[in-house]
Amino acid sequence: STPSRPQPTHPLAVAPVTAPEATVDGFVEQFLRNLNNGRGVALSASTPNDRYFALAATVRDYLMARWLEDVRRQRTAQSKGVAYLSAEYLLGRQLDNNLLATGLTEIAGEALAACGLDIDEVRALEIEPGLGNGGLGRLAACFIDSLATMGVPNIGYGIRYEYGIFRQTFVDGQQVEQADSWLSLGSPWEFPHPEAAQTISFGGHTETYDDDGVVRSRWIPAWNVQAVPHNYMVPGYHNGRVNTLRLWSAQATQGFDLRTFNSGDYQEAVRAQTYAENISKVLYPEDSTPQGKELRLQQQYFFVAASISDFVNLILPRDFDLTRLPERVIFQLNDTHPVIGVPELMRVLVDEKGLEWDAAWAITRECFAYTCHTLLPEALEVWPSDLLGRLLPRHLEIIYRINDEFLDEVRERYGDDEDRIRRMSIIAPDGAVRMAFLATVAGSKVNGVAELHSQLLREKVLPDFDEFFPGKFTNVTNGVTPRRFVKLANPGLSRLITDTIGPGWLTDLDRLRELEPFADDASFRQAFASVKAANKRALAKTLHARDGFTVDDGHMLDVMVKRLHEYKRQTLKLLHIVSQYDAIVSGRVSPAEVTPRTFVFGAKAAPGYAMAKRIIHLINAVGEVVNSDPRVEGRLAVLFPPNYNVTLAERVVPAADLSEQISLAGKEASGTGNMKFALNGALTIGTDDGANVEIRQLVGDENFFLFGMTEPEVATLAETGYHPIDFVRADENLQSALDLISSGAFSCGDGSVFEPVVSNLVHHDPFMALADFTSYAAAQQKVDALYADTEAWTRSAILNVARSGFFSSDRSMRDYIDRIWHTPPVR
Ligand code: GL4
Known part of the structure; x- marks a missing residue:
């Protein structure tokens, strides 16, 4: 239910949100307020961590008015935006970047000095959020920086891993991994919204039912978890714009296992809770060699389903005509990790919103685009169909139907060229689902990340698809943000x-x-x-x-x-x-x-x-x-x-x-x-x-x-x-x-x-x-x-x-x- 809207009478309550004064005095005042009221300590008794949190909160305060304004603007404008779906964001430290964006670097330094503090010492305390493996995750971070700086409405969706990429140490010259507990002291940059959690389902079975003479399918899941959004500010450089990065964290549903609990098995209930929360526990540390683990598929579906639901049910107005979805959003798939979003959007449109299959497919094909980041065959994800069927039975059905209809089109074009059909089938001969093929069939565009890569992708990895879908393949050469990496x-x-x-x-x-x-x-x-x-x-x-x-x-x-x-x-x-x-x-x-x-x-x-x-x-x-x-x-x-x-x-x-x-x-x-x-x-x-x-x-x-x-x-x-x-x-x-x-x-x-x-x-x-x-x-x-x-x-x-x-x-x-x-x- 929507909460009632407040009806303010006080002039301050109807005035636009304002930022603290951008002066040394203004900064000092806000910093001390955050230290006192936010951390509950006096400057004299504060720890380095208190100061880091108070400083971060102060920078946030300067960004807040712009953020709220951008969220409002994007909500009312109803213009087409980008929803970037990425399992990784290798953000790097936030404090310096956000100070730079607001133009407050000097003022902050002077303000801290006036408080008897050295900003460099405070800065050094930040543990970077290592929510990515390498290039692919860092690219996502550069892209959201650029979109904010260019004033392009964008929401980045991903996973709030409790443990990011492992901390590497050497013992006798050999690598030893340690858990990256970047959240052990909390993060001052995130805004958790447990009240806005989405329920994400898994397992179970499907059944058909009669809907006024039409036979429809539906999913009867076996278990679910809550996806709790954590919002991060993504400030543009010196342009007063702030986009949002929304990372999802898994939480056991309340009373998740009351049933088990009531049956007296308390330990089993707790175990089930831990199982659910494991989903966002740790980033898989393989760069370009996926391991095909069940938990990883859970992670992928978890964040993609939460993101699609977030966009369709919360960001869009309530009465939005979903046939016009492509006018409002493009979901950019950062590699194959979020490709399960394709059957998920189909499921939402057909099973939940009651659209016809063909209409839903027409929408879906316009709403996704796919970026491929590799040429190594071992890096192209495939999911065994038994695993997919166990975890997401309805999605497997949808994938089969997408494939059947696609292969019909291939047959129409080429006749019974069975060799070609085997080559192009989304389902491999061993039954596994080839996620890159699914993304290519569904995506409005497919791009490689450098000229040579895009050329080889077309000629060597997906040649049949390039022939079948003329104009679908394109190139976008990667880039890096000069704000972080030069300035x-x-x-x-x-x-x-x-x-x-x-x-x-x-x-x-x-x-x-x-x-x-x-x-x-x-x-x-x-x-x-x-x-x-x-x-x-x-x-x-x-x-x-x-x-x-x-x-x-x-x-x-x-x-x-x-x-x-x-x-x-x-x-x-x-x-x-x-x-x-x-x-x-x-x-x-x-x-x-x-x-x-x-x-x-x-x-x-x-x-x-x-x-x-x-x-x-x-x-x-x-x-x-x-x-x-x-x-x-x-x-x-x-x-x-x-x-x-x-x-x-x-x-x-x-x-x-x-x-x-x-x-x-x-x-x-x-x-x-x-x-x-x-x-x-x-x-x-x-x-x-x-x-x-x-x-x-x-x-x-x-x-x-x-x-x-x-x-x-x-x-x-x-x-x-x-x-x-x-x-x-x-x-x-x-x-x-x-x-x-x-x-x-x-x-x-x-x-x-x-x-x-x-x-x-x-x-x-x-x-x-x-x-x-x-x-x-x-x-x-x-x-x-x-x-x-x-x-x-x-x-x-x-x-x-x-x-x-x-x-x-x-x-x-x-x-x-x-x-x-x-x-x-x-x-
Ligand atoms: C990668 C590529 O290996 C790397 O060349 C590329 O720059 C990066 C971003 O496009 O994506 N693909 C995978 S997988 N990990 C990468 O870093």
């Missing part, structure tokens, strides 16, 4: 840019082009280089405080940070390091001839991915030996700070000289780290893969170190038969580096420790690292040569910045709007 992460560079080309570039990143002529200006180069040097010192300080590392001042910073996966080829990087070390200790080169480099790795391995964990162990082992061998004379250092996350990325990216983007061509869908580095003036050494292709085209061949096979070359080599041993025999440096690892040089003389890594490379090498080694080593020599010419290097670095404006996620959003969403133009 917040690299204030020095931001200042230099503004001083040079004026303000405005942060929301119009193509304007970075105006920096191009300054690449030839010696004093600008000087200023640019000193920003980089300062960023390197800042990183050194962070790594020293965090991990006890020392970073040598004069070193090139050579960085490879991303999830640990064989296709990304951290081993290729490692072999290059080992071969340089080998050259020194075997006397082939003198340390003085080696360009001093510090190699920085950051990478989490999926806990069940044994080879990835061995590679982490090997990187740490090599680091330990290389860093302490006096023969190296300090020319090489390998640093592997544990627990690489968004917070650390914001320190590492601005400091890097060289960005390693060395995946096997055709495997990395896009990459987004590659964009962050280029935008911050690192040069890339990379393969022709993912968005590297576009980076190279934009920054120019002479400002990019390209190496390795192209995707067609990879395909040819795979076809003709790849024998890694041939490449070992052809390159004695490679042979020697592998021998050094096998000899036990990095494992106290015990060659067996890393034997699985070496023999996997020499005998299988599924991602052809050895085939690209020679070319990689040659490209690294070009890196050394250019680095020796400081002015030339800096010139290239500046051109990387100037020509990377395309990689703003604002541009990605414009492309989605033009090519997929067709939402109203941006004001």
Whole structure:
């Protein structure tokens, strides 16, 4: 029932909500009020956590009026908006970002100082919400930032995991995972609304019934849980707009198991409660290798069903004509994780709202669009039909019908081409449901995330569908938000840019082009280089405080940070390091001839991915030996700070000289780290893969170190038969580096420790690292040569910045709007 509307008489109660005064005094007053009234403590008795909460609450207070206004505006405007469905949002810390959005960074610093507090100390307390694995989750966070900044009405839907991506530690060089209890002290950024919980059902069976002579199906579920929304503000940058991110948390229904309880089995009742609440307990830590676990399907359905119901039943006006749903919303499916939303919307429209199947299908097909983020076949989700049928029996029925009707259309077009029909069936021969196919059939558009990826998606992964649905496939190259990854992460560079080309570039990143002529200006180069040097010192300080590392001042910073996966080829990087070390200790080169480099790795391995964990162990082992061998004379250092996350990325990216983007061509869908580095003036050494292709085209061949096979070359080599041993025999440096690892040089003389890594490379090498080694080593020599010419290097670095404006996620959003969403133009 709707609560009665208040009928206020007091003038304040009818006045618009206002923000506190944006002055130091206003900020101090609000901060103290939050400390006293919100936390229940006096400043003198407050703990650091109290201060962090009070500061966050104060920033929230400044955003509140705008948020309430935007919620109202979006409710009354009834214009088409984007509902972004994503199982992951890798948000990073909120405080700095929200201060930046409101333009209060300086005022807040001064206000806290006036209270005798150091804002940096308070800031450091925030635990970032790690509600994502890597690129895919971080992309979602960049996108909602851009939509807010562009003033596009948007609601992001996802899951409020109680435990985000695990905290990585190293014990004897090996990864040990710890639970990420980011909520243990609470989060000041969320607004829980338990009263607005949605009931989400599972299990049971379906039955048919007679509805005035029409036979209809309905679902009789066996159990349900409550989905409790937690709202987060998503402020636009300096535009007074605030969108909403709504994350769902699972709670047992009240009296969930009163029945069991009444039967006297209290423990069983509690167990059932725990079972329900497990749904949003933990983020699955596999990046691009889904495990097909029942709980994961529960998570997916849980958040998608809650989101669709939220939109249809709460956001839309009560009497809304659902045939017009496509005029109001596009549900963007971030990979296959939310694809169960397709049969769910059908179920809502047909079973709950009484629409005819064909009408419902016409609506559904217009309301969804699908983004694919991978090419790895093992990353395309499939759900066994018995599992789906057990958990969501009605949805399985709906999927079967969608498939039957779709295959009828295929037959109509091609006749009884049974081979094609088998290839295109949403249901695989073993009965499993291919979620990417379902998304493709249902989606109004399907997009890849970089030019090359979209092309390969059409030609290699879904060619039959591309032929069948002309015009359905499109590309939107990924992007990153310059607010977080330039302005917040690299204030020095931001200042230099503004001083040079004026303000405005942060929301119009193509304007970075105006920096191009300054690449030839010696004093600008000087200023640019000193920003980089300062960023390197800042990183050194962070790594020293965090991990006890020392970073040598004069070193090139050579960085490879991303999830640990064989296709990304951290081993290729490692072999290059080992071969340089080998050259020194075997006397082939003198340390003085080696360009001093510090190699920085950051990478989490999926806990069940044994080879990835061995590679982490090997990187740490090599680091330990290389860093302490006096023969190296300090020319090489390998640093592997544990627990690489968004917070650390914001320190590492601005400091890097060289960005390693060395995946096997055709495997990395896009990459987004590659964009962050280029935008911050690192040069890339990379393969022709993912968005590297576009980076190279934009920054120019002479400002990019390209190496390795192209995707067609990879395909040819795979076809003709790849024998890694041939490449070992052809390159004695490679042979020697592998021998050094096998000899036990990095494992106290015990060659067996890393034997699985070496023999996997020499005998299988599924991602052809050895085939690209020679070319990689040659490209690294070009890196050394250019680095020796400081002015030339800096010139290239500046051109990387100037020509990377395309990689703003604002541009990605414009492309989605033009090519997929067709939402109203941006004001
Ligand atoms: C990923 C891709 O691996 C990565 O290349 C891409 O940049 C990212 C965002 O589109 O999506 N796909 C999966 S799965 N995880 C990713 O990070």
